[in-house]
Amino acid sequence: MADHYSSFERGGKRWFLQRITAVFLIGVLAFHFVLLHFVNHAAEIEFAGTQARMENVGYFSLMWTFLVTATFHGVNGVYNALVNQGLDGTQKKVVAAVLTIASLLLILQGTRVALAMSGVL
Numbered sequence: 001m002a003d004h005y006s007s008f009e010r011g012g013k014r015w016f017l018q019r020i021t022a023v024f025l026i027g028v029l030a031f032h033f034v035l036l037h038f039v040n041h042a043a044e045i046e047f048a049g050t051q052a053r054m055e056n057v058g059y060f061s062l063m064w065t066f067l068v069t070a071t072f073h074g075v076n077g078v079y080n081a082l083v084n085q086g087l088d089g090t091q092k093k094v095v096a097a098v099l100t101i102a103s104l105l106l107i108l109q110g111t112r113v114a115l116a117m118s119g120v121l
Helices: 013-039 047-055 057-084 089-118
Strands: none
Touching (some): 013 057
């Protein structure tokens, strides 16, 4: 049987955050699916309705938290998959820097869109 290898330290901070963000994402995705596919049917979703939902502080904060959490979860997963494939040394540092910058840009642009949809910008 093959030995188990993971770049996550069991019980470490990134290992724990990956699991916590997964649980949060499952809950928010369920909320999203119910709200936008059962309460409001997909064919009835319009730009004005999206703006109205984003004007609600609770909905806005949930969607922004979803953006940040999904970004962290995805980038952390990609980074650890690359480390598991043997990425190390300078390449590891460069990939970490590129993924961090990409994450920050994604969160910045997502925040701009969310603020515009809420009517703040």
